[in-house]
Amino acid sequence: MTDLAAVKAALKTQAVETPSWAYGNSGTRFKVFAQAGVPRTPQEKLEDAAKVHEFTGVAPTVALHIPWDRVDDYGALAKFAEERGVRLGAINSNTFQDDDYKLGSICHPDATVRRKAVGHLLECVDIMDATGSRDLKLWFADGTNYPGQDDVRARQDRLAEGLAEVYERLGDGQRMLLEYKFFEPAFYSTDVPDWGTAYAHCLKLGEKAQVVVDTGHHAPGTNIEFIVATLLREGKLGGFDFNSRFYADDDLMVGAADPFQLFRIMYEVVRGGGFTSDVAFMLDQCHNIEAKIPAIIRSVMNVQEATAKALLVDREALADAQREGDVLGANAVLMDAYNTDVRPLLREVREEMGLDPSPLDAYARSGWGERIVAERVGGQQAGWGA
Numbered sequence: 084m085t086d087l088a089a090v091k092a093a094l095k096t097q098a099v100e101t102p103s104w105a106y107g108n109s110g111t112r113f114k115v116f117a118q119a120g121v122p123r124t125p126q127e128k129l130e131d132a133a134k135v136h137e138f139t140g141v142a143p144t145v146a147l148h149i150p151w152d153r154v155d156d157y158g159a160l161a162k163f164a165e166e167r168g169v170r171l172g173a174i175n176s177n178t179f180q181d182d183d184y185k186l187g188s189i190c191h192p193d194a195t196v197r198r199k200a201v202g203h204l205l206e207c208v209d210i211m212d213a214t215g216s217r218d219l220k221l222w223f224a225d226g227t228n229y230p231g232q233d234d235v236r237a238r239q240d241r242l243a244e245g246l247a248e249v250y251e252r253l254g255d256g257q258r259m260l261l262e263y264k265f266f267e268p269a270f271y272s273t274d275v276p277d278w279g280t281a282y283a284h285c286l287k288l289g290e291k292a293q294v295v296v297d298t299g300h301h302a303p304g305t306n307i308e309f310i311v312a313t314l315l316r317e318g319k320l321g322g323f324d325f326n327s328r329f330y331a332d333d334d335l336m337v338g339a340a341d342p343f344q345l346f347r348i349m350y351e352v353v354r355g356g357g358f359t360s361d362v363a364f365m366l367d368q369c370h371n372i373e374a375k376i377p378a379i380i381r382s383v384m385n386v387q388e389a390t391a392k393a394l395l396v397d398r399e400a401l402a403d404a405q406r407e408g409d410v411l412g413a414n415a416v417l418m419d420a421y422n423t424d425v426r427p428l429l430r431e432v433r434e435e436m437g438l439d440p441s442p443l444d445a446y447a448r449s450g451w452g453e454r455i456v457a458e459r460v461g462g463q464q465a466g467w468g469a
């Protein structure tokens with residue numbers, strides 16, 4: 084039997100980090116569709132993120148992307164966030180949008196470009212000092228398009244050297260989260276393509292270096308929950324970038340494409356003790372055609388629902404069935420939890436937290452969506468590169 088009170092208590096402590104870039108305009112390589120009311124500044128992104136937290140109660144931090152969220156005074160930005168009930172979360176670096184990075188950043192064959200990339204990463208740690216952020220999130224667009232284009236092994240050496248310099252700069256309580264992605268923008272080889280490569284680098288660097296699993300960064304059919312279980316077992320799961328994919332790195336709402344996969348992942352998180360550890364649960368999504376704030380609220384709720392189902396798994400009954408080799412019985416225990424309608428439970432949890440049981444309805448009633456459309460007129464809307 085699962086202890087419902089414990090499940091509820093766990094759900095109340097959940098924290099999902101929303102990404103500042105999800106509030107801005109985004110699109111595909113074909114078109115970025117602008118939406119009315121989109122933030123023009125990092126501060127306006129934080130105002131929107133504060134609304135997501137206000138109505139869900141479980142989205143207390145916001146990830147920043149540098150340079151998209153560059154400001155003169157990061158301490159003041161952190162204060163601005165706190166005044167609205169949220170905090171600044173992971174600092175995401177960007178070594179993929181300058182012309183210099185055509186052949187890579189930290190793995191580039193030219194030492195001058197590598198220095199520039201490492202300089203940017205060190206600047207991100209300076210920003211973390213000012214914002215009080217714990218995590219530096221690293222994703223490298225580095226790789227090659229053609230066999231022979233560069234020495235793939237030398238690129239690994241350059242990567243290790245650059246990462247080591249940044250690692251040395253981390254302060255107490257700060258971490259470096261290394262993200263992998265199997266392809267794109269490079270098409271032949273990618274310098275951090277998979278969890279094994281990320282893990283190998285993190286292991287050598289030390290305990291402040293951890294792996295990030297972006298759920299969209301895998302080939303079709305990859306058993307992501309196995310990766311999660313393995314990284315947790317090794318103490319190397321730093322966090323998630325949640326989103327869902329139908330084809331490649333689609334960045335759609337987490338849990339939209341495959342809620343069962345999200346449940347399986349969250350089950351391994353719960354099973355491996357990751358739910359009560361330092362694993363960062365972040366969203367990394369882009370809302371190209373749908374309303375952004377409701378889509379982010381929906382995504383947070385999808386993570387909550389998958390977590391609730393994972394917490395409801397009768398672990399004792401499962402262990403018994405597994406021990407007895409009861410294949411169908413064990414599968415049934417897992418499926419019973421997955422097939423539970425957890426929406427009434429979550430409504431209760433929200434009421435007990437002093438929230439409206441329906442975050443989306445409460446948001447719609449709040450008038451915030453209409454207010455930002457009316458007030459955010461003129462100026463340059465935030466979007467990729469801004």
Ligand code: PSV
Pocket residue numbers: 104175176222262264297324332367
């Ligand atoms: C790369 O596709 C990525 O997932 C990294 O996390 C970046 O920081 C983010 O997208 C930018 O949207």
Ligand code: MN
Pocket residue numbers: 222262297324367
């Ligand atoms: Mn990501």
